[in-house]
Amino acid sequence: MVGLTLALALAQGGVSVSVADPVPPSVLTNSAFDGRVTALSYAAVRMLKVLGVWEYVATEAQPISDILVTDAALGSPPSALSLHFDHREIGEPMGAIAENRHIRRALFAALEGTGVRLIAPAAVTAIEPNGGFIDATLSNGERLRAHLAVGADGRESPLRERMGLRTVAWSYPQVGIVATVQHERPHNGTAYEHFLSSGPFAILPMVAASHSEAVGQYPTNRSSLVWTEREELAPALLELPPELFAAEVERRFGDHLGAIEVVGARWSYPLRFHLARGYVAPRFALAGDSAHGIHPIAGQGLNLGLKDAAALAECVLESVRLGLDAGDAEALRRYERWRRFDSFVLAAATDGLNRLFSNDITPVRAIRDVGLGIVDAIGPLRRLFMRNAGGDLGQLPRLMRGEPA
Numbered sequence: 001m002v003g004l005t006l007a008l009a010l011a012q013g014g015v016s017v018s019v020a021d022p023v024p025p026s027v028l029t030n031s032a033f034d035g036r037v038t039a040l041s042y043a044a045v046r047m048l049k050v051l052g053v054w055e056y057v058a059t060e061a062q063p064i065s066d067i068l069v070t071d072a073a074l075g076s077p078p079s080a081l082s083l084h085f086d087h088r089e090i091g092e093p094m095g096a097i098a099e100n101r102h103i104r105r106a107l108f109a110a111l112e113g114t115g116v117r118l119i120a121p122a123a124v125t126a127i128e129p130n131g132g133f134i135d136a137t138l139s140n141g142e143r144l145r146a147h148l149a150v151g152a153d154g155r156e157s158p159l160r161e162r163m164g165l166r167t168v169a170w171s172y173p174q175v176g177i178v179a180t181v182q183h184e185r186p187h188n189g190t191a192y193e194h195f196l197s198s199g200p201f202a203i204l205p206m207v208a209a210s211h212s213e214a215v216g217q218y219p220t221n222r223s224s225l226v227w228t229e230r231e232e233l234a235p236a237l238l239e240l241p242p243e244l245f246a247a248e249v250e251r252r253f254g255d256h257l258g259a260i261e262v263v264g265a266r267w268s269y270p271l272r273f274h275l276a277r278g279y280v281a282p283r284f285a286l287a288g289d290s291a292h293g294i295h296p297i298a299g300q301g302l303n304l305g306l307k308d309a310a311a312l313a314e315c316v317l318e319s320v321r322l323g324l325d326a327g328d329a330e331a332l333r334r335y336e337r338w339r340r341f342d343s344f345v346l347a348a349a350t351d352g353l354n355r356l357f358s359n360d361i362t363p364v365r366a367i368r369d370v371g372l373g374i375v376d377a378i379g380p381l382r383r384l385f386m387r388n389a390g391g392d393l394g395q396l397p398r399l400m401r402g403e404p405a
Contacts, residue, residue: 001038001100002288002305003152004107008051009313009405011114015326018146019116020138022123029105031213035178035267037204037224038103039064039191039299041095043391044306046402048106056106062205063093065189067389071369073360074196075251081373085386089379094390097191097204097224124153127162127284134283134327148316148327149284152305155274157290163281169274169293172354174199175234176269176296177227180206181249182216184258187223193297194252195368197360199228200297201252216261223257225249226296228271228358238268271295275347279340280332287312292343295350297357303391304346310397311338313405342394 007017027033040048040061048054067085070078087093111118119138126137127149136144151159160167187205194201204226209219227249229237237248246262253260274293279286288305312335319331356368375381387393391400399405 001103001107001302002309003150004104004111005047005051005053005306006150006152006287006309006313007116008053008107008110008114009309009399010316010326011111011116012051013313013317013320013405015316015320017116018144019118019120020122020124020136020144021118021120022139024120025104025108025118029101029108031101032265034100035180035265036226036269037097037099037206038302039095039097039204040103041300041303041389041391042092043396043400044303045096047306047310047397047399050399050402050404051110053106053110056109057098057102060102060207061096061098062207063087063189064095064097064191064205065093067094067191067193069193069195069372071195071357071365071372073365074198078194078254079365079369079372081369081376083372083376083382083385085382085389089383090386090390093189094191094386097206099206099224124159124162127159129282129284132325132327146327147283147325148332150287150312151284151290152287152309153290155272155289155293157286159284160276160286160290163284165279165281165286166277167274168277169272172271172273172295173231174228174271174354174358175231176271177225177229177234177238178267178269179225179227179249179262180264181223181225181253181260181262182209182218183221183223183260184218185256186221187257194254195357196252197358198230198233199354199358200226201228202226202299203253203257204299213264216263217259218261221257225253225262226299227252228296231270234268238266273347273351275344276340279336282329283327285312285332285335291339292347294347295354297350297354298346298389300346300350300391304343307342307391307397307400308339310399310405311335313399314397317405338395 069083122138192203206222287308315335319328
């Protein structure tokens with residue numbers, strides 16, 4: 001999603017772009033490929049509107065009206081102290097929830113007619129700077145030459161390894177379980193983040209199911225479940241029969257949305273942390289998960305990658321408009337300085353939050369509950385957190401301010 005967004009931004013700025021992907025679009029947009037949703041910040045939504053993507057995904061995106069953060073031990077009611085973000089304080093939704101497959105489908109639709117050349121399925125098997133260019137060989141035998149190559153090829157990033165860019169990384173003793181649930185009562189656009197000892201348990205509002213997806217009793221009331229569980233327990237939970245899995249969900253879900261059903265497939269994803277030590281090399285840059293992988297506790301992974309895409313597009317296009325080429329070394333260094341610090345701060349914050357909240361130590365829980373209550377009670381501080389959740393702090397690229405790059 002980051003690579004396609006960057007390709008679109010560069011193409012709209014007049015740069016010739018080719019995208020190679022080992023997975024064809026028909027697979028990337030299939031519901032069986034990826035069960036995850038993304039909480040797009042309102043800054044990311046502004047960016048997608050400028051790029052002409054939002055019109056293709058808007059009907060599949062659920063606006064986030066409120067965010068409610070609570071803390072509790074498993075089987076106990078939530079603490080009386082909680083954190084509530086109300087969109088009316090900032091005058092617009094906090095963002096929107098959309099399934100990843102719908103975001104990808106929208107990006108492919110927006111790319112039509114832009115001149116971007118999509119080569120899929122094809123993986124990059126070799127890449128090497130060559131004077132004022134960088135050369136790549138694809139798995140289909142094709143050779144490409146460009147002024148700039150960008151590795152937006154995911155957490156394992158073969159291109160990052162081939163270009164010699166190292167990372168700081170570790171694994172969390174947690175697994176992310178993802179499923180879609182239908183519930184008796186409407187969610188009213190509220191996203192819930194419920195902290196349990198095993199990690200955050202998020203309930204993210206979705207649009208109503210289509211006729212082909214309406215397999216439960218409550219197709220108009222849907223949410224995405226993002227359940228962080230200890231890695232030793234996750235396999236057994238995933239293998240439970242549907243009714244027992246639903247019972248485990250209800251223990252954590254509570255009854256605020258009434259009766260619930262788990263519908264469709266369940267997915268699981270290992271949770272890992274990594275940060276690239278450097279984001280650029282000669283004629284090469286990293287963007288998205290190839291540059292950083294953070295804990296999903298705040299739902300900011302894709303938003304962070306979209307900021308990369310917006311910042312890199314801005315740096316490259318400014319260079320081109322000055323008569324330089326797209327791989328100008330100073331433009332890449334500016335991009336690295338811009339994005340590496342912001343990525344480090346958010347990665348460190350999400351890592352710290354996960355360590356703080358993923359335990360059931362009573363004194364620690366008392367302290368963090370008081371902290372949630374203090375933030376909720378102080379209006380300016382609460383609105384600062386809201387702006388941060390909306391991606392509206394720091395040095396924003398033009399696209400995320402709602403301006404062309």
